[in-house]
Amino acid sequence: MSNKNRLIKILQGNEACVEGAILAGVRFFAGYPITPASEIAEGMAVRLPELGGVFMQMEDEIASMAAVIGASLAGVKAMTASSGPGICLKQENIGFAAISETPCVIVNAQRGGPSTGLPTKPAQGDVMQARWGTHGDHPMIALAPSEVSEILYMTIKAINFSEKYRTPVMLLLDEVIAHMREKVSLPFPEDIEVIDRKRPTVDKEKFLPYKADTDLVPPMADFGSGYRYHVTGLIHNEKGYPTSNTQEIDQLIRRLTNKVELNKKDIIIEENYFLEDAKVAIIAYGSVARAAQRTVKLAREKGLKVGLLKLITLWPFSEETINKLAQQVDLMVVAEMNLGQIVREVQRAALGECRVIPYGRVDGELINPIEILTKIEEEIKL
Amino acid sequence: MSLKGNLKNYENEKILITVNEEWCKTCGICLHFCPKKVLVANEKGYPEAKNIADCILCMLCELRCPDFAIKVEKKESIVSHGQQNRDLED
Amino acid sequence: MIKDITQYFRKEMFPHIWCPGCGNGIVLGAILRAIHSIGWEKDEIVMVSGIGCSSRITGYVDFNTMNTTHGRALPFATGIKMANPKLKVIAVMGDGDCAAIGGNHFIHSARRNIDITAIIINNMIYGMTGGQYSPLTPTGKYGSTAPYGNIDQSFDLAALAASAGASYVARGNIFDVSQITRFIKKALLKKGFSVVEVISDCPISFGRINQLRTPVQMLEWIKSISVSKKVWEKLSKEEQVGKIPTGEFLDIDIPEYTEKYQNICINIQQERRGK
Incomplete structure (x- = not known):
């Protein structure tokens, strides 16, 4: 873990976010141009094809969020980035990620609002939106770094949390740290902890896609891996099928919240x-x-x-x-x-x-x- | 039909018509559009292959059934393969 | 045991939730017959849907399936396809789902020409929510939100898809199941964005308010308004009003998106290694 041989770079916050994501194993990014987050998309557009990953500029913010969830279900770590107005548009699908327990990271480089607000100025007005922006009871993890190097590490953390807890994670930047340039000592891949989602090990016939382990997180199968299952935004039972059984509904909603609430010690960084x-x-x-x-x-x-x-x-x-x-x-x-x-x-x-x-x-x-x-x-x- | 359910078989030496009354919602599509009027509604509205002798194996009832509740099979082909692809082979 | 299309069912989910005479089941049958005829493995198929009656289709089939948000089946499908281009990705949508809330995704998926098959079950109404008019409700027909008759023009989805950049576009109806099965099979095998629109019924939400109360009446009506593309082209503008052309509208081979993207990756990786 010597600092001596590390590559030192002057990076912009958004660039550090790209580097962190790539170190954490993100190989899919879908986004839509928006200030002050566009540099993340631009960075991904350069870096991902080099690594055989996928960068997509979608037709809108909603599609970007949808594509990220789709890619994650196909087994690839996926991320998107936007700012307030775009995050508003993504909210329905963020809820889908929460209920379908699909790992994904959403970066919000915050700007002044409401509406178009102050696109080139910083704000921290989306803190409650990050928590409660999508409807219904749902878990949420949100990280807010304050330095460029911290952005790099917290991006890695965000990806790791999303994989570990199978839940969408918000990375809250603001216009200033997103655009600010600072010295960053790039870690070696072997120096960082990268967490991958648990995959199922049971017989394919016995696989229950939403049966959680004791940590409240169910193992997740990649589409195409032979574990065929149904993913739905409807409240579902352990088999993944829609249910209107009150007990099953209650169990799911409480488990979703508890898998984050009961793991606060692991998640809270201060x-x-x-x-x-x-x-x-x-x-x-x-x-x-x-x-x-x-x-x-x-x-x-x-x-x-x-x-x-x-x-x-x-x-x-x-x-x-x-x-x-x-x-x-x-x-x-x-x-x-x-x-x-x-x-x-x-x-x-x-x-x-x-x-x-x-x-x-x-x-x-x-x-x-x-x-x-x-x-x-x-x-x-x- | 390999599915469990309230299956009713209608057959002669050549043809087997199976109606799954558990799945059938008595929409009447098969009855109305059967070109040979093979199918007749019973007292509960389910199709019965009353005139199975007239069946020409056009498969239209099976293809148009929204509920996968009717199946028409030519007896000699039952074991080898179903009739599913007939319409695709042209 | 006969190897028929029921092998693709999640049998515990049946009987399905659709109303008596609903065309969704007919289209599902056509899709499964097409898949069966191609012989694809269940593991390699991903079926994605949006929201609405038709979107329940994904719950019934033993593939990798996804019932997503309203209108968004295609971008979810796009993410899946790009992440793993080997998967056979099918998006099944309703008319409101695809052409209203999902309209933007529809044209952009066509524009990219990504190898996804879009199947639109067009019952010309929002069925699940109670019969509100959709972008495909014919002008003059009624809906719960068009109590005095629909004044909107309806989309020609086939023309829209073709002009937006798709590779294969066809339209059929639930009356001619053999035809739509054939179209769907061709669409599934097409490398590129393929679209099959199926004119379907909704006796409950469309039929009741438009004096087509029974499934049989609805099918008879669909039969009466459908004309083959060849016949359609010979009709005058006046004669075309109220009629829907069916047939294949486009079948071309143009570069496909996932392949183009993979080429980008290969080229840049070679270039970087060369340095």
């Missing part, structure tokens, strides 16, 4: 900065976490006991960490580029143990370290 003695905690994610890190430094220079909890996994939510932290600190400032999305989750998890206040910005500009600090100072004086 980082602490100076939280040990902190009396004020900043909660941030994505590019805002970079500013918040600086805020912590500035605050400490002033003698203020400020720390940062950087959330990388946004869904499932870090309830336990927040709850513990709320018992330690007097104040939590949730800084995000929206008018209050994760802050509500933080408030819910804090259970009234400390004050939780939002700091939001929605003018298309990044939140800077000083303004977070100013907010903290104002709040402390109160």
Whole structure:
């Protein structure tokens, strides 16, 4: 694992996403042009044919999502990338991926919204959409990296989670980290963990496509592998056939949610900065976490006991960490580029143990370290 | 028909017509369009091959049955292969 | 035991859910006879459908099957085919499914000329949702959302597919099952995007509101409006109104998408190795 011989590159966030995906084994990408995510498609269009993989520019966002699911069912790791308006269009098929338990990764390089909004400016307004954008009860995993090299690693994580838990995974970037260039030390393939979905080992005649193992995840067969089965968006039984049996319906919906909820420990990734003695905690994610890190430094220079909890996994939510932290600190400032999305989750998890206040910005500009600090100072004086 | 169900056989020395009354929904297509009026509805509406002697093995009832509920077989070909491909061989 | 088309059934799923006299079962029979006649293995066949009555078709057959979202059978099928071009991919759609919500995918699948067979069961109505008019409801006919008669023009799906770039296009009806079986067989064997539209019935949702209440009445009507392509071409514009031409409209050999893509991969890999 020596860093010495690693290839060092200056990569854009979107390019790092491409590299991560390829390292994780993605060999199918379908997409549709949209700012600020297009560079991912462009990168895939160059790289995948070199590896015998498939790049497709589809007729629309809906078709891209559909093609990704189709490819995944045929046994190939598959991914798509878009931004807010495109993610809206993909939602129905994201739900299909959730209920059919088809691994796939959806990158959302967030821009200002609603609607066409601010195509070339960053925002974090799609956090709740990532969680609840498709209808019905369903699991969701969403990761929000904040540096270019982190994008590379979190893309790998996203692919791995989708394979391991057979569920769609969202990678939430924003316009700034998607387009920003930073130094990345490219890992060797042997240095990274790559997870492939479980394939069935039972006799083909005995195969029950939606019978889960003890980890709540059923083994998944590739179309054409001899395990013939039916995939449907209808609520289905273990055989994969539509059912209206209340018990079977309940079992499926609860299992889908539980396979993520009960594996939170594995899925939740978070980082602490100076939280040990902190009396004020900043909660941030994505590019805002970079500013918040600086805020912590500035605050400490002033003698203020400020720390940062950087959330990388946004869904499932870090309830336990927040709850513990709320018992330690007097104040939590949730800084995000929206008018209050994760802050509500933080408030819910804090259970009234400390004050939780939002700091939001929605003018298309990044939140800077000083303004977070100013907010903290104002709040402390109160 | 190899499927379980409420199978009714109608036959003579040349032809076997099987009606699966469990699958048949009594839509009446086979009865109406049988060119030789071989099939007649029984009291429940299911087709009965009353006039099997007139059957010319055109297979139209089988081809048009939406429910896979009627099968017409020429007895000598039953073991070798079914009639499925006759229409494709031209 | 006779080796007939029931070998392709998921037998526990029968009897199927379709209404008495529904053409979906007739088309399913035609598809299975065509497959049987070709002799493809079950393992290599993928059947994909969208949403609607016709889309339930995939639940009944013992292939690799998929009942996807409304209108999206073709892009799902495209992903499967591109990921594994060896698979024989068939998309079965209804008329609303294919021509309204899925219309964009239909023309673009044709444009790519990807080796997928699209079978459209056109019953001219949204049957499952209760008889709303579709893009293929004939002008003047009634639907639950066209209570005063449909003023929309209907698509000519065959012409649409042909002009968009498909390799094989044919139209038949559920009355002439031998013909559609023959068309489907040719479509399945065609390298490229192949389309078979089958004019079908819906005694419940289309028939009831259009005075064609029984399956027999519906089939008689379908028979009466269908004319062969040859006859159609000789009719005047006025005589063509209300009639539907059947037959083969296109059968050409043009480069196929998965092969073109594989060539790209081979070329670039050779070029990279050469460096």
